[in-house]
Each structure stands twice: as C-alpha cells, then as structure tokens.
Amino acid sequence: MAGYLSESDFVMVEEGFTTRDLLEELTLGGPQDEGTSFFVADLGDVVKKHLRFLKNLPRVRPFYVVKCNSSPGVLRALAELGLGFSCANKAEMELLRHIGVPAHKIIYTSPCKQAAQVKQAARLGIRMLSFDNEVELAKVARSHPTARMVLRIATDDSCSPARLSMKLGATLKSCRHLLETAKKMNMEVVGVSFHVGSGCSSDPQAFTQSIADARLVFEMGTELGYRMHILDLGGGFPGTEDSKVRFEEMASVINSALDMYFPEGCGVDILAEPGRYYVASAFTLAVRIVAKKEVPSDQTGLDEEDGASPKSIVYHISEGVYGAFNCVFFDNACPMPILQKKPSPDQRVYSSSLWGPTCDDLDHVAEGLCLPELQLGDWLIFENMGAYTVGTTASCSGQQTCQTTYAMSRVTWEAVRGRLLPPEEDTEDMCKPLSCGWEIADTLCVGPVFAPTSII
Numbered sequence: 001m002a003g004y005l006s007e008s009d010f011v012m013v014e015e016g017f018t019t020r021d022l023l024e025e026l027t028l029g030g031p032q033d034e035g036t037s038f039f040v041a042d043l044g045d046v047v048k049k050h051l052r053f054l055k056n057l058p059r060v061r062p063f064y065v066v067k068c069n070s071s072p073g074v075l076r077a078l079a080e081l082g083l084g085f086s087c088a089n090k091a092e093m094e095l096l097r098h099i100g101v102p103a104h105k106i107i108y109t110s111p112c113k114q115a116a117q118v119k120q121a122a123r124l125g126i127r128m129l130s131f132d133n134e135v136e137l138a139k140v141a142r143s144h145p146t147a148r149m150v151l152r153i154a155t156d157d158s159c160s161p162a163r164l165s166m167k168l169g170a171t172l173k174s175c176r177h178l179l180e181t182a183k184k185m186n187m188e189v190v191g192v193s194f195h196v197g198s199g200c201s202s203d204p205q206a207f208t209q210s211i212a213d214a215r216l217v218f219e220m221g222t223e224l225g226y227r228m229h230i231l232d233l234g235g236g237f238p239g240t241e242d243s244k245v246r247f248e249e250m251a252s253v254i255n256s257a258l259d260m261y262f263p264e265g266c267g268v269d270i271l272a273e274p275g276r277y278y279v280a281s282a283f284t285l286a287v288r289i290v291a292k293k294e295v296p297s298d299q300t301g302l303d304e305e306d307g308a309s310p311k312s313i314v315y316h317i318s319e320g321v322y323g324a325f326n327c328v329f330f331d332n333a334c335p336m337p338i339l340q341k342k343p344s345p346d347q348r349v350y351s352s353s354l355w356g357p358t359c360d361d362l363d364h365v366a367e368g369l370c371l372p373e374l375q376l377g378d379w380l381i382f383e384n385m386g387a388y389t390v391g392t393t394a395s396c397s398g399q400q401t402c403q404t405t406y407a408m409s410r411v412t413w414e415a416v417r418g419r420l421l422p423p424e425e426d427t428e429d430m431c432k433p434l435s436c437g438w439e440i441a442d443t444l445c446v447g448p449v450f451a452p453t454s455i456i
C-alpha cells in the first residue's frame with residue numbers, strides 16, 4: 001500500500017449502500033442553509049474504471065490528466081492505484097508533489113508553457129515535456145536542457161466537440177524540421193504524443209490514424225539518430241455509459257492499431273492521458289433552489305391552446321457556471337437534474353430554466369426543462385458531474401464553493417489496500433507496465449457500487 005489515501009479521507013460504506021443513499025443522508029441531515037451545494041464522489045467508481053482500463057488496454061499505462069478534476073480525494077486515490085499524472089501548469093505539479101507523488105510519475109504535457117513553469121518542472125525533477133513548435137523547443141532548451149521531449153502531433157479531431165488540434169500539435173509535414181531543430185539544440189526527443197479531442201469522440205478510428213502517423217514520426221526520429229521509445233495516446237476516452245462509443249470498443253480499435261504499428265516487443269512504451277474517463281461518472285452534485293420567478297405565458301410566447309403550460313418558471317440555484325457548472329462553458333455540458341422529491345405522476349409540468357446564483361446573464365445552467373413546480377430549498381441532483389467541474393471550481397470571490405464527500409465500499413478499499421491488488425513496485429522506470437489487478441475487475445464491477453446498509 002502506497003499510503004497516499006487513508007480511511008480518514010473518505011466515508012466507508014457497506015454492501016448495498018448507494019450514492020443516492022448517501023446523498024439522501026447528506027441532504028436530509030446536512031446543513032439547512034439554502035445556499036448549500038455539495039458533491040458526493042464515489043471513489044469505488046474510480047477504482048472500477050482503473051481496473052477496466054487495465055483489462056482493456058493492457059499495454060497502456062495511464063497518466064491521469066489533473067486539470068480534468070484535481071480534487072484531493074481523486075488524486076490520492078489514483079496515486080494509491082499507481083497511476084502517473086499529466087500536468088498543464090505549475091499549480092498542478094506542486095499539488096502532486098505536495099501529495100507526495102514522485103517526479104518520475106509526472107509528465108508536463110502542455111505544449112505551450114511559460115518559461116517560469118518550465119524552470120519549475122526542472123526544479124521539481126519532472127523530465128518529460130511536450131512541444132509542437134520551435135519557439136517552445138528553444139524555451140525548454142534554455143530552461144530545462146536535460147528534459148526528454150515528446151513531439152505532439154496534430155490529429156483529425158473533427159468528430160470531437162473539443163477540437164484541440166485546431167491550436168495544438170505539429171503537422172506531419174513540419175515534424176522532420178522540428179526533429180532536426182531539436183538535434184541542433186542538443187535536445188533529446190524520446191517520443192510522440194497526440195490527442196484525438198476531448199468529449200464523446202464518436203470515431204475511434206481517429207486513434208488508428210494518429211497511431212499510424214506517430215509511426216511515421218518515429219521513423220523520422222530514428223533516421224535522425226534519436227532513441228524514440230514513448231508513444232502517448234492522449235485522452236478522449238468516454239467517461240459515461242451514454243457516450244456514442246463504448247470504452248471497450250475504442251480500446252479494441254486502439255489495441256489493433258498498436259499491434260499493427262507498435263507491436264509488442266518493439267521497445268516502445270505506450271502511455272495515455274485519460275481525464276474524463278476516470279472521473280465523470282464518479283461525481284454527483286446536489287444543489288438547492290434559492291429563488292424562483294414565474295413568467296406568464298404572454299411573456300414567454302407560449303400558447304396554452306397548443307397544450308403548453310400557462311407559465312414558465314425561472315429558478316435560481318445554489319451553483320452556476322462560475323462554480324461547479326463551469327462544464328457548461330468549458331465542456332459543452334447540458335446538465336439534466338433529477339428531483340430529490342419524486343413528483344406524483346399527475347403533477348403538472350412547466351417549462352423551466354435554471355440559473356446560477358450570480359446576476360450575470362451568462363450564468364445560465366439549463367433551459368427548456370419540463371419540471372413540476374419546485375419550492376425554495378428543494379434539492380436537485382446532477383449525475384456524471386466529475387469531469388471539468390471540480391478543481392477549477394471557485395465562486396466569483398475566488399472561494400471554493402462545493403464541498404466533496406468521498407465514499408468507498410469496504411470491499412473496494414480492501415482491494416485498494418493491496419489485499420486483492422498486487423503491490424506496485426515503485427521504480428524509476430516509467431516504462432514498466434502497471435501492476436495488473438484486472439483479474440479482480442469482474443468481482444468489483446458488479447452493481448451497486450457501494451456495497452451493507454449504513455455508513456460506518
């Protein structure tokens with residue numbers, strides 16, 4: 001057991017206990033302040049995801065992307081499981097070092113970095129950095145000459161809602177020149193990375209094309225005398241079960257492409273930088289109605305004869321887009337609430353919109369929802385809220401608004417503590433495969449996630 005996570009970091013629950021049970025206890029028994037919002041994070045779900053990753057992508061070593069959700073419980077749980085981490089800035093690197101994650105398990109993958117942050121990486125002993133242009137290369141050569149550079153290539157991410165290759169990644173055409181420039185600067189280039197785009201990528205073939213492109217860049221590098229030995233597949237893995245492509249399907253396409261272009265025994269270590277895959281489904285958010293206003297139909301333009309309701313209702317809730325719902329801006333999310341109080345089937349519904357607690361007209365969380373009339377203080381529950389919501393979450397005053405209650409079942413905790421997962425050897429060799437605990441995945445991957453009847 002690595003010691004990053006301890007029993008005091010989470011609520012231990014027993015067999016049969018669900019996230020909803022915990023939410024119920026916290027909403028009914030918790031603080032009665034109407035401005036309250038909070039997350040419940042199922043760390044068992046995170047563990048399950050990890051086992052599923054190892055089972056389906058046995059050759060790939062995951063480096064979790066910190067910016068996706070930097071909450072301490074998640075980082076500690078993932079560190080405990082032996083994952084590496086991918087950082088985009090100094091604050092993330094420092095957060096990981098504070099938790100005790102060793103430098104060799106951290107990669108700095110933002111291709112556009114401030115010089116001060118490159119120096120910080122050098123000071124912390126973080127050696128693997130990305131680049132996609134000459135200016136960046138020169139910056140790293142000056143501030144961190146012993147860095148091991150990974151060349152990020154652009155991909156066809158046209159099927160992804162978050163198209164990162166629009167601004168990041170070198171074209172295949174420019175790679176030879178960049179590799180030659182790196183040689184002149186005496187920089188070591190050790191591999192290639194890409195990112196097929198974040199968020200419900202609908203075309204797993206984007207991975208095949210990018211892996212094939214990476215092979216070409218490896219050949220260029222080898223011709224120029226580099227020992228290229230790292231392939232980083234980036235992120236883009238689905239985080240929820242309602243995504244267009246299942247994780248297993250994506251993994252199967254990736255495995256076939258790896259077998260074709262980077263077959264086992266070729267001496268190349270395969271990494272990936274999953275973000276939402278690990279955390280999206282683990283987090284559930286509970287918010288309250290803090291204010292409401294009825295808008296008569298003559299102001300909404302709705303006509304009662306069409307069967308529409310005579311009014312619509314505007315609700316203000318305790319979190320908005322400047323807090324946990326920043327995923328509406330940054331991740332194209334369309335939050336859909338579940339009502340804590342179940343409505344009766346004959347209750348009339350009204351067209352409703354949800355707004356955050358600020359007076360800003362951009363603080364608009366959801367529109368066109370059909371909801372029964374809600375009361376001040378009622379709770380709304382939002383599932384699948386783990387990706388790009390936490391960590392960046394701060395109110396206008398810069399305060400963290402939402403508390404997170406972490407939970408894990410005893411069975412899962414026993415597995416994490418090493419009773420079922422083989423212990424990980426902590427070596428400096430970042431190319432070694434992770435301990436394969438996947439054989440217990442099937443045992444843990446049975447619902448309900450929380451496993452007996454009360455919080456201990």
Ligand SMILES: Cc1ncc(COP(=O)(O)O)c(C=O)c1O
Pocket residue numbers: 065068086109110164195197198199234235236237273274275276277
């Ligand atoms: C370099 C890099 N890697 C990985 C990710 C994670 O993507 P996802 O959350 O889709 O897995 C991102 C997200 O933007 C990224 O910029």
